Amino acid sequence: MRSGKQADFAYQAVYRYMIDLINEVSPDVRVKLPSLRHLAERLNVSISTVQYAYSLLEKEGRVYSVAKSGYYALPVSAPASYCTDADLLERLYAGTRRPGMQVLSADEPAQLLSLDASLLQLERELLRRHPLQLQPYSQPCGIWELRTALAARYTQSATRCWQADDVYVGADLRGVLEILIEVLGLKGAAVLVESPCDWLILRLLRDAGVRVIESPCDESGKLDLMQLEHLLRTESVHLALFSSTASLPPQERPHAARLLEQQGCWLLENDIHGELVFDPSTHFLRDLVNPGRLLVFSTFEKFIGPEAPYGYLLSRHLSAPLQRQFLLRAFRLSPIRQRAIARLYQNGRLDQHLRALRTLLKEQAILMDGYLQRYLGARLSYSMPQAGATFWLCSTQTVDMRRVFEHLLARQVVIAPGELFSVSGLYPQHLRLSHVFNGNHSLDRVMEALAEALKYGRIG
Structure with missing residues (x-):
């Protein structure tokens, strides 16, 4: 092999x-x-x-x-009947692997436009031109070229800058986050999490014994700054985990940064969708907080494609324990593939791809908005997404969302019920719906099935 x-x-x-x-x-x-x-x-x-x-x-x-x-x-x-009612995520996984399903539960922006072919072509060129220089050698935190490219990508000024030594690359996002949880010693600690939050992150925190405190966004997708201030002042929060996308209006971000600084709280920024914000001029919370208490994580997979599943972390501090944990994990990442990804940054191909991908994602979001208005305008409330590949929707009537989920499974449609995105059951009336879909199914049929399912799941 x-x-x-x-x-x-x-x-x-x-x-x-x-x-x-x-x-x-x-x-x-x-x-x-x-x-x-x-x-x-x-x-x-x-x-x-x-x-x-x-x-x-x-x-x-x-x-x-x-x-x-x-x-x-x-x-x-x-x-799918093997799954217990207690684990909805297992039911979702079982549904997605059945043949002929229209999977609208996933968050896979690169499915719309990936760089997989360009990445593999670059690999072949690199291997053909420089076979001896590309022999594997130990760089447990990722190869220097890729770490340098990422450091340059995140550098904003002479004071808000990153070096290659501040960047760590792992086999996937899960592995990187597991290392971070271990190094920060989060077991038993309180972590304030912007909610809704990705189920992978929530399960990793829960399984590590972290006390998750949720700060829910409102229906417009914005964090309540007063509630955030209350939680930071009343809870012994060690770390705040926020996404880099627009959960805080620009005029409120300086206040949030000051709150984190006053409470001595670290910011862990989830930048998974940072490259996919429809308005590329957006400024992030990380640009305002104390760089000495900042950590950022992301993955290439969201914007390059499945051939680049690596996760990465940026941290100016904790270098010794982070290097030790990456070495213990013994990630043997393909040096050629890492160099190919670095080339995508260096030759401008990635920026070109991102401009095209953002445009397509925005067009697909507008298209999905039209379908939602046409078929479900009175049944669902939502705000237009500002990044990524999904809508966050709320039923305007009280429904049993698990019943809605099961009803749609029987009609070969998979959605993600809102309760998966909270550890305390905050979103029983919500669902996540992807607006990146293939052409093998009629979206009219899917919308009709969703309308029927919401009616079927209505309570009272």
């Missing part, structure tokens, strides 16, 4: 092996899959290669992880 030029694409072979393994499973049995280390030894690949393949399978809904237990899967043809 690890011979010649194919070594850097070993994850593809692991992926195919896992697909065959999953499809051999009896349809009425939930099966635990081999551990990362066991599978790496069996297939003679690195652990990070296996982790990469598992992350792709998890994104596709073919496998799911259970804290302190491992990965589990059922074959694609298996019914």
Whole structure:
């Protein structure tokens, strides 16, 4: 599996092996899959290669992880009934891997326009021109070229600048966040989280024993600054986790930055959608807070595509423990692929791609808005998204959203119920809906099914 030029694409072979393994499973049995280390030894690949393949399978809904237990899967043809009502996320994963489903629960902007082909072409060119210089060598935090490109990307001025040594690259976003939770010692600590929040982040925090304090956004997607101030003053908050997108109006961000500084609170900024803000002139909270208490994380996958699943972290501090944890994880990331990503930054190809992707995402959002108004105008309230690939919707009538979810599953449509985005059940009347969709289904039919499901799930 690890011979010649194919070594850097070993994850593809692991992926195919896992697909065959999953499809051999009896349809009425939930099966635990081999551990990362066991599978790496069996297939003679690195652990990070296996982790990469598992992350792709998890994104596709073919496998799911259970804290302190491992990965589990059922074959694609298996019914979804194995999942308990207690774990809605398992039900969602089971639905997405059924054939013929219209999956509108995902947040995958690059599905609309990816750079996968350009990335792989750059890899081939680099390997052909400089085969000897591109031999793998140990750089556990990521190769220097990519870290330098990221540092330059985030540098705003002489005082708000980053160096390559401040950047850490891992096999995927999950691995990077797990390291960060460990290094910051967040077990038992209070973390203030902008809500709604991605379910991957919430589950990682919960499984690590973090006390999550949610600061919910209103229906327009804005944080309540007065409530934020109250929580910061009354709770012993160690860290505030906010997205880089427009959760705070520009005129309120300086006040929020001052609040964080007054309370001695670190800002962990989720920049997953930062490159996908429709207005590229947007300024972020990170541009205002104390750089000495700032951490930023993101992933290339959202804006490049699935061939670039790496996660990354920016931190001016904690360099020794971060380097130690990355070394212990022994991420053996493809140096060629990292160099290819760095080239996308350096030659301007990424900026060109982002301009096109933002335009397409905005056009798709406007298109989806038209469908929502036409079919569901009185049943749902929402604000237009300012970034990314999803709408955050609220039912104007009281409904059982789980019942709505199940009703749509039976009609081959998958949505993401709002309760997945909170640890305390804040959003029973909400759902997330992607406006990036393929042409294999009629969106008219999907909207009709959603309208019918909301009517079916109505309470009272």
